[in-house]
Amino acid sequence: MNEKFLKELKAKFGIEYHNLALLEEAFTQSSYVNEHPELQLQDYQRIEFLGDAVMELTVSDYLYKKYPNYPEGKLTRLRAAIVCEDSFSAFARECHFDQYILLGRGEEKNGARNRNSLLCDIFESFVGSLYLDQGKAAVTKFVQQVVFPKVEAGAFSYVMDHKTNLQEYLQKDGEVEISYHLVAEAMPTNNQQFTVEVVAKSKVLGTGSGHTKKAAEQVAAEVALDRLLGHA
Amino acid sequence: MNEKFLKELKAKFGIEYHNLALLEEAFTQSSYVNEHPELQLQDYQRIEFLGDAVMELTVSDYLYKKYPNYPEGKLTRLRAAIVCEDSFSAFARECHFDQYILLGRGEEKNGARNRNSLLCDIFESFVGSLYLDQGKAAVTKFVQQVVFPKVEAGAFSYVMDHKTNLQEYLQKDGEVEISYHLVAEAMPTNNQQFTVEVVAKSKVLGTGSGHTKKAAEQVAAEVALDRLLGHA
Numbered sequence: 357m358n359e360k361f362l363k364e365l366k367a368k369f370g371i372e373y374h375n376l377a378l379l380e381e382a383f384t385q386s387s388y389v390n391e392h393p394e395l396q397l398q399d400y401q402r403i404e405f406l407g408d409a410v411m412e413l414t415v416s417d418y419l420y421k422k423y424p425n426y427p428e429g430k431l432t433r434l435r436a437a438i439v440c441e442d443s444f445s446a447f448a449r450e451c452h453f454d455q456y457i458l459l460g461r462g463e464e465k466n467g468a469r470n471r472n473s474l475l476c477d478i479f480e481s482f483v484g485s486l487y488l489d490q491g492k493a494a495v496t497k498f499v500q501q502v503v504f505p506k507v508e509a510g511a512f513s514y515v516m517d518h519k520t521n522l523q524e525y526l527q528k529d530g531e532v533e534i535s536y537h538l539v540a541e542a543m544p545t546n547n548q549q550f551t552v553e554v555v556a557k558s559k560v561l562g563t564g565s566g567h568t569k570k571a572a573e574q575v576a577a578e579v580a581l582d583r584l585l586g587h588a
Numbered sequence: 589m590n591e592k593f594l595k596e597l598k599a600k601f602g603i604e605y606h607n608l609a610l611l612e613e614a615f616t617q618s619s620y621v622n623e624h625p626e627l628q629l630q631d632y633q634r635i636e637f638l639g640d641a642v643m644e645l646t647v648s649d650y651l652y653k654k655y656p657n658y659p660e661g662k663l664t665r666l667r668a669a670i671v672c673e674d675s676f677s678a679f680a681r682e683c684h685f686d687q688y689i690l691l692g693r694g695e696e697k698n699g700a701r702n703r704n705s706l707l708c709d710i711f712e713s714f715v716g717s718l719y720l721d722q723g724k725a726a727v728t729k730f731v732q733q734v735v736f737p738k739v740e741a742g743a744f745s746y747v748m749d750h751k752t753n754l755q756e757y758l759q760k761d762g763e764v765e766i767s768y769h770l771v772a773e774a775m776p777t778n779n780q781q782f783t784v785e786v787v788a789k790s791k792v793l794g795t796g797s798g799h800t801k802k803a804a805e806q807v808a809a810e811v812a813l814d815r816l817l818g819h820a
Binding site for chain 2: 401406413415428431432435
């Protein structure tokens with residue numbers, strides 16, 4: 357395995373593998389296996405199968421204990437936002453995993469190294485290899501550095517369904533009609549932006565923007581709730 | 589918690605809880621909570637959220653180590669057949685969990701106690717409570733008694749995709765046309781039954797039945813493979 361990568365793992369995360377073959381397998385894509393039949397390699401897929409389940413439990417365990425007052429629905433939405441391709445590929449990039457994937461030449465040409473689906477797989481297979489090499493506690497320690505601080509900084513709180521919370525707040529004394537209106541839409545390349553306002557009893561309660569209408573509505577509802585509850 | 593249940597857990601599985609409140613919460617449905625507001629109970633849903641992930645990892649870890657030669661696709665199909673409502677509800681019944689669920693009167697009347705979705709939830713929440721009370725190793729020990737022997741006895745091997753295996757076998761020396769024909773269909777209440785035969789080179793290689801056409805085709809392919817390989 358690449359020496360620079362081993363140094364990075366040790367310096368950044370305090371991780372040193374007992375069995376480097378596991379780490380190597382975790383970073384080997386099938387295209388590389390096919391190009392080097394003489395090496396008789398295994399690709400990362402079996403280890404990724406395991407790593408997927410390790411991440412699911414590590415995150416579930418953390419959320420269950422960290423948020424004792426969250427009902428199950430909220431925990432499930434939060435877990436789904438953390439345990440997904442978008443998040444895992446971002447974590448993989450942040451850990452520089454993209455630089456160390458063993459790819460065949462065709463896949464390299466096709467830009468696989470920067471593909472979210474591959475980076476997500478590699479994040480899971482890395483976690484699977486760490487679990488096999490050093491157990492669940494070592495994975496938790498790694499995830500405590502890479503994932504949990506972001507959760508605590510609110511990076512995934514957009515899934516908290518502020519629309520439902522706003523509705524529950526406004527309707528605590530009876531039915532109130534709440535509506536969301538698109539008030540602006542900008543569409544620069546790859547960066548669509550929607551702005552939405554939320555209205556009840558003819559009053560604009562809040563305005564929010566996002567890359568989708570749904571996200572913008574959530575932000576608007578969150579802004580409205582913060583105002584109504586006096587947090588903002 | 590019910591004394592008989594505690595005795596059963598100890599006698600059958602060697603399990604004794606440190607914190608019985610966890611076990612009680614794992615068996616409490618929301619309808620029971622609503623009927624007894626004075627008890628200030630929590631229903632099982634938060635613990636089930638955790639138990640779901642615990643089962644996923646326990647089964648994945650086992651399959652990964654038990655079947656070192658299975659490719660990822662096979663492991664994933666096998667895991668999906670084990671970690672699902674049908675299987676978990678059957679395990680719950682086998683452990684007599686259905687007898688100890690705390691249900692409200694309305695849900696009791698509606699037959700919830702025998703509903704697969706509830707039994708599946710309870711199996712997961714039981715596992716979640718055991719994990720919280722005694723850790724992952726205790727869960728593995730329990731699952732080794734209730735789940736793994738069935739895997740080893742082949743109870744889930746129907747997902748092994750015999751159709752693909754048959755195709756690979758028949759086509760090892762070149763293209764062969766393989767077709768599946770529905771030869772019978774019975775439809776008693778709640779127990780639809782299909783019978784299918786698999787044909788190649790104008791010969792019937794095998795016949796199989798199942799509750800869906802897909803399942804029947806798999807059985808037919810398995811029968812054909814067993815005959816061709818001289819196992820039957």
